[in-house]
Amino acid sequence: MSRVPRLHIQGDFASGDVTLDADTAHRLRNVLRLAAGDAVQIFNAASGEFAATLIELSKSRGVARLDARLREPGRDTGPWLVAAAIKRGPLDTLVEKAVELGVGEIHPIVTERTNVERVNVARLDAIAVSAAEQCERIDPPAIAAPVTLREKLANWPRDRRILLCAEAGMSIPLAQALAGLDFAAPWAIMVGPEGGFAPAELEMLAAHPLVTGVGLGPTILRADTAALAALAAFQFASPRGRISPRAL
């Protein structure tokens, strides 16, 4: 609709003019069809979000004058998503929707049964930025470089607990886990690859002191469905899920 375009622009700004690089200028002119005089919103997690006016827009650069601060700097504290790498199409969609659903960071992992060769982190970063612009988040979440499950757990923060979406075995229903959850603590949601975790991986996870296995109902969910469903349920159960979109 006629919403003002939101642009995620790197840098530290608070007032005055912000210079836009050639790529951004191209996008504003040729994709968004804007010209000098048009309104935009400029944001990043460190500087906040500003109403701005394009005062110059050429092929090679643009300049936006900051008019008023709309939002303070900030960062969402949503759960991390730790997900076995999946095929490019579903992974792109997963990243887009995870950003919408308030994910804090995205950590692709490689497991025994992961059959995806390569994860293009730069591509996922661009998708995360675009999703943040669209969904009105102020902070595109970071995408971590893919590592194996073992490496991920070896370097895991000591205070971040893990909800493991488990296909079977020792788990409690997700709703039950969420009902008693300490949302002020850091959390992660972990999902395996399409074929599930291997037995040795499941043993390692079951023995991990930070891991709680959660069940996602009676059907066998695809990996990306499980990730999105768990992120959605987490967000709606958390205080964040009770906030309305700001009026624009």
Next chain:
Amino acid sequence: MSRVPRLHIQGDFASGDVTLDADTAHRLRNVLRLAAGDAVQIFNAASGEFAATLIELSKSRGVARLDARLREPGRDTGPWLVAAAIKRGPLDTLVEKAVELGVGEIHPIVTERTNVERVNVARLDAIAVSAAEQCERIDPPAIAAPVTLREKLANWPRDRRILLCAEAGMSIPLAQALAGLDFAAPWAIMVGPEGGFAPAELEMLAAHPLVTGVGLGPTILRADTAALAALAAFQFASPRGRISPRAL
């Protein structure tokens, strides 16, 4: 993995031999690489689910002998999804994941701001069947023919209440609505098109006695994200979300 292929086969069967048509025979031979003697599972909502053995498999037909009943006939009573038509790719994904998340029926609608010309119901039916086979549901949900929002409401069942995923305005947080929900009653989840419902449509919906507006958190969700997130939250909050996948 090495799960036994599940086949949704139309018909009324309880024991004996089930004849498989040429399309199914082709799929078994050429896609699933099966041969006579291999195990399959055959199911539909009216007959239940059976362990079966292929006793004949040629180019033109197959025969499966039913060995034992694994599940009774049944139908999921999950919420209907009433969703404005969206582009083909996201719609395909939405149908697949809605089936996994227990949707009862899928009702595409046309709203003022819907800019999709055509919905291929036969295609969506095939996706729903395939998703049911994969996710171990016994009943592929029906896909209704698309009609306008007005027609849908004019022919709406009198006892089916609607959770309207509302972008703004008079709504309560989804978690709050789900906390007090009567899951024994029939429900539907409704989502608008990418541009949202038009003001006249929102007025009509707000005035409808069966409609409750629900908010989905602080971000602006895409239409398909909103539908999946609401379906997931509904399922996990319902008694169905506490059921584990059956051991296979």
